Amino acid sequence: MKNENSRRSFLKNIALASFATLALSGCDMKALEEFLQQNFRTLSKKEKNKIIKNLAIDYKKKYGKEFNVSDKPALEGTLFGYALDLARCVGCRRCVYACVKENNQSREPQVHWIDVLQMEKEKGIDFAHSTSQYNPEKVPSEGHFYLPVACQQCSNPQCTTVCPVKATWQEPDGIVVVDYNWCIGCRYCMAACPYGARHFNWGEPTIPVEEINTEMHYLGNRPRMKGVVEKCTFCIQRVREGKYPSCVEICPVGARKFGNLLDPESEIRYILENKRVLVLKQELNTQPKFYYFFGI
Amino acid sequence: MDYKENYDKVVTDLLRPIYITRSFKRWFAFLVIGLIISIFAYSLQIKLGLGVTGLRDITTWGMYIGNFVFFVATSLVGMLITAVLGLLGIKWAAPLTRIAEIIALAFAAVAGLVIIIDMGRPDRLLNVFIYGRFQSPILWDLTVVITYTVISALLLYLPLIPDLKICSERLEKAHPLQRKLYKLLSLDWSNDPQQVQIIQRGIRILSILIIPIALAIHTVTSWLFAVTMRPGWDSTIFGPYFVTGAFVSGTAAVILAMYFFRRNYHLKAYISELHFDKMAKLLILVSLVYLYFNINEFLVPGYKLKKFDAVHLNALFSGHYAWMFWGVQIFGLIIPIILLLFRFFRKPAASFFIALFVICGAWLKRYLIVVPTMEHPFLPAQHLPLNFTVYSPTLIEITITMGTLFLTLIIITVLSKFLPIIPIWEMVHNSEHGENE
Numbered sequence: 001m002k003n004e005n006s007r008r009s010f011l012k013n014i015a016l017a018s019f020a021t022l023a024l025s026g027c028d029m030k031a032l033e034e035f036l037q038q039n040f041r042t043l044s045k046k047e048k049n050k051i052i053k054n055l056a057i058d059y060k061k062k063y064g065k066e067f068n069v070s071d072k073p074a075l076e077g078t079l080f081g082y083a084l085d086l087a088r089c090v091g092c093r094r095c096v097y098a099c100v101k102e103n104n105q106s107r108e109p110q111v112h113w114i115d116v117l118q119m120e121k122e123k124g125i126d127f128a129h130s131t132s133q134y135n136p137e138k139v140p141s142e143g144h145f146y147l148p149v150a151c152q153q154c155s156n157p158q159c160t161t162v163c164p165v166k167a168t169w170q171e172p173d174g175i176v177v178v179d180y181n182w183c184i185g186c187r188y189c190m191a192a193c194p195y196g197a198r199h200f201n202w203g204e205p206t207i208p209v210e211e212i213n214t215e216m217h218y219l220g221n222r223p224r225m226k227g228v229v230e231k232c233t234f235c236i237q238r239v240r241e242g243k244y245p246s247c248v249e250i251c252p253v254g255a256r257k258f259g260n261l262l263d264p265e266s267e268i269r270y271i272l273e274n275k276r277v278l279v280l281k282q283e284l285n286t287q288p289k290f291y292y293f294f295g296i
Numbered sequence: 297m298d299y300k301e302n303y304d305k306v307v308t309d310l311l312r313p314i315y316i317t318r319s320f321k322r323w324f325a326f327l328v329i330g331l332i333i334s335i336f337a338y339s340l341q342i343k344l345g346l347g348v349t350g351l352r353d354i355t356t357w358g359m360y361i362g363n364f365v366f367f368v369a370t371s372l373v374g375m376l377i378t379a380v381l382g383l384l385g386i387k388w389a390a391p392l393t394r395i396a397e398i399i400a401l402a403f404a405a406v407a408g409l410v411i412i413i414d415m416g417r418p419d420r421l422l423n424v425f426i427y428g429r430f431q432s433p434i435l436w437d438l439t440v441v442i443t444y445t446v447i448s449a450l451l452l453y454l455p456l457i458p459d460l461k462i463c464s465e466r467l468e469k470a471h472p473l474q475r476k477l478y479k480l481l482s483l484d485w486s487n488d489p490q491q492v493q494i495i496q497r498g499i500r501i502l503s504i505l506i507i508p509i510a511l512a513i514h515t516v517t518s519w520l521f522a523v524t525m526r527p528g529w530d531s532t533i534f535g536p537y538f539v540t541g542a543f544v545s546g547t548a549a550v551i552l553a554m555y556f557f558r559r560n561y562h563l564k565a566y567i568s569e570l571h572f573d574k575m576a577k578l579l580i581l582v583s584l585v586y587l588y589f590n591i592n593e594f595l596v597p598g599y600k601l602k603k604f605d606a607v608h609l610n611a612l613f614s615g616h617y618a619w620m621f622w623g624v625q626i627f628g629l630i631i632p633i634i635l636l637l638f639r640f641f642r643k644p645a646a647s648f649f650i651a652l653f654v655i656c657g658a659w660l661k662r663y664l665i666v667v668p669t670m671e672h673p674f675l676p677a678q679h680l681p682l683n684f685t686v687y688s689p690t691l692i693e694i695t696i697t698m699g700t701l702f703l704t705l706i707i708i709t710v711l712s713k714f715l716p717i718i719p720i721w722e723m724v725h726n727s728e729h730g731e732n733e
Contacts, residue, residue, distance in 0.1 A: 035419070039427065109347060128603070128607060158524070158525065161431065161432075162432050162433065162434070162523070162524070163429065163432055164424055164428055164429055164432040164434035164435050164438075165420075165423045165424055165427055165428060165429060165432075166427070166429050167423075182420070182423065183416070183417065183420075184415055184416070184417050184418075184420045184421065184423055184424060185346070185415050185416015185417040185420075186414070186415055186416070186434060187356040187357065187414075187416065188432070188433075188434060188520075190353070190356040191356060191357055191524055191526070191670070192523075192524045192525075194525055196353070196354065196673045198353075199353050200346070200353060200356060200416065201345065201416070202345055202346050202347030202351070202352065203344060203345040203347035204344075204345060226345040226416070227345055227346065227415075227416030227417045228416060228417060229416075284525050
């Protein structure tokens with residue numbers, strides 16, 4: 001018991017010392033509050049409300065627009081899954097840019113959550129002979145097919161396992177999210193992710209004011225700060241409101257399918273049950289909820 | 297040398313370097329200026345973000361992490377010399393224990409800082425201490441690095457207590473404040489048999505304790521990599537592979553320091569050719585063991601050439617990193633082993649130069665462990681923009697990395713300047729003890 005006390009008082013002293021340093025460095029109360037903010041998972045409803053209200057005010061100050069920041073939790077009875085029809089995808093990259101716009105990704109330095117790989121039909125799915133730097137006049141180009149990669153929303157994610165502070169975790173609806181206010185920027189998750197799906201803010205992210213998306217989720221597309229990791233969240237701000245992710249909506253060939261894996265009537269369940277489905281790097285046992293299939 | 301009979305001479309000799317010379321001032325000023333420049337570089341990194349480095353989304357770990365592994369590795373020599381050789385009762389190593397402990401303490405302490413440099417949000421460092429998840433290898437690493445630093449500090453301090461007493465008594469020309477500090481730190485040592493017993497028991501306990509902790513610190517550092525599934529890191533021998541590699545770079549560091557102190561502190565009688573000969577032989581031994589692990593690490597996957605391992609190994613054997621890989625293996629490991637087999641190359645100056653090669657090789661080796669694996673992601677997408685795939689450190693990054701070396705050298709310089717670099721009391725006491733037997 002005594003030990004416990006001394007540890008607590010030690011931690012308290014550390015905390016006090018850091019407050020003092022902060023106070024001396026001339027930070028205002030708001031910065032202090034942000035500094036002391038707890039992990040999003042452990043916040044009460046009241047605290048969350050206060051934080052997202054403050055965020056909306058901050059963003060308004062910064063961008064001069066009205067923002068709607070949500071903290072909506074996972075819906076009961078949902079487990080989201082994604083399927084992508086490799087036979088249909090033409091590699092137009094509309095999804096890449098729709099995602100950038102929807103999710104307020106930094107334009108400079110540029111961050112893309114979706115990476116479309118061009119593969120050779122002769123070789124099949126072979127990453128060693130793929131490229132994301134294809135640039136023909138017209139897609140699809142002869143003899144090629146396309147495989148877009150984003151976060152695979154693994155059921156057994158390596159990225160959350162290695163995180164030293166639990167700044168990233170899997171939500172009850174299966175979405176792996178990041179608390180941008182908690183991430184320490186060690187990038188261990190990026191080293192652990194087998195899909196290169198995580199992206200780091202190497203500098204202060206910039207988003208043009210006129211393009212900013214004002215419908216936001218705390219764990220999703222709200223503007224990030226420099227030095228933290230971000231990733232695809234299946235457009236958490238949309239799917240928890242019953243909408244499709246924006247990449248699904250924009251896809252001109254209908255290659256992208258999305259739905260609730262727990263709903264036996266859903267399109268995604270139909271695909272899993274009736275099509276030839278594959279996941280990337282199955283041998284690693286990450287158990288993605290992002291499936292690829294050949295529709296024809 | 298008979299320490300007991302020449303007690304006065306020994307004390308005078310070993311305390312002689314403890315005064316500030318002009319060359320010391322110059323050296324120290326050089327280090328401080330270097331450190332200030334790198335602190336400035338770090339402030340740029342804080343202000344602009346980690347984008348000032350050559351790191352990008354594919355190569356997210358680079359020089360900083362390689363440097364961290366090198367620092368942890370080099371610090372392991374304290375355990376090798378003090379604990380392993382000490383507990384085995386190997387007499388010749390006794391005068392080198394303090395050098396080894398100072399190196400261990402300095403490198404282990406700075407290793408902690410090196411990893412903070414790599415953080416995107418160092419302002420949230422406290423999260424790791426207060427809300428750390430023990431499932432993450434980063435937490436394991438943090439725990440053992442801190443423990444090892446503390447035990448190394450104690451292992452430096454305990455045998456130092458009687459020496460501090462000698463310092464406070466004999467260093468008449470020193471600043472009164474400095475003498476007072478010596479006295480304060482010597483904890484009223486009076487050479488009482490009971491005190492002697494306590495201190496010896498303490499040293500013995502710490503020497504035993506530090507062995508598993510030192511093994512843990514580098515094993516855990518290797519697990520930081522080995523727990524991921526990346527080709528090049530996904531290996532089961534990473535623990536011993538790292539530990540043996542650590543002994544190589546640490547032994548080389550001690551040889552470098554020995555040479556420096558022998559020359560500049562005029563300690564030829566105390567750090568003799570015998571010591572270089574023995575340390576060089578130790579270096580052969582640890583290098584051979586390390587070579588064995590290297591062969592294991594590269595020959596076995598190289599024989600199979602699994603799909604993604606092949607991409608990685610091609611880059612090392614014949615691709616982008618071939619010059620560095622073969623350079624490190626040949627000039628940092630094989631040639632030193634061969635040369636040191638000849639007595640001529642185990643002389644002080646020759647072994648100094650060989651150790652220099654070995655330690656540079658050891659640093660580059662850590663770079664090779666981290667960077668090429670990061671460059672070959674799980675999805676080896678070709679033809680990405682060059683700055684995404686091929687990592688080259690920027691000037692700012694190199695300056696900051698140099699700064700960590702400067703800081704370590706400052707710690708070593710200060711400790712070795714104000715403390716007797718050869719343990720006086722232990723030497724005298726041990727030779728007394730030896731006679732009694």
